[in-house]
Amino acid sequence: MTPLGIYLLRVLEAAPTPLDPLLSPVEGLIYRLCGADPRAEMDWKVHTFAFLLFSLFGTVLLFTIFCLSSIWDLGSIRLTRSRR
Numbered sequence: 001m002t003p004l005g006i007y008l009l010r011v012l013e014a015a016p017t018p019l020d021p022l023l024s025p026v027e028g029l030i031y032r033l034c035g036a037d038p039r040a041e042m043d044w045k046v047h048t049f050a051f052l053l054f055s056l057f058g059t060v061l062l063f064t065i066f067c068l069s070s071i072w073d074l075g076s077i078r079l080t081r082s083r084r
Contacts, residue, residue, distance in 0.1 A: 001009075010017045028084070031038050 007017060007019075027038075
């Protein structure tokens with residue numbers, strides 16, 4: 001088993017991992033900012049609402065990036081062939 005597989009197995013079994021001291025404070029901060037209880041279970045209605053809200057946020061973000069890409073100078077990125 002690969003190191004990533006071992007790590008994922010430990011995470012899914014809720015066993016301690018070497019990254020816990022580093023990632024636990026970040027995870028706690030995210031939970032506090034979102035107002036979520038990490039011990040609470042989600043029923044299908046809450047899960048569906050969260051999925052749709054996440055999808056809507058992602059779609060709006062990508063659309064905004066697409067619309068603003070014409071005014072951003074992306075430097076050396078060229079999507080068309082240059083003619084010499």
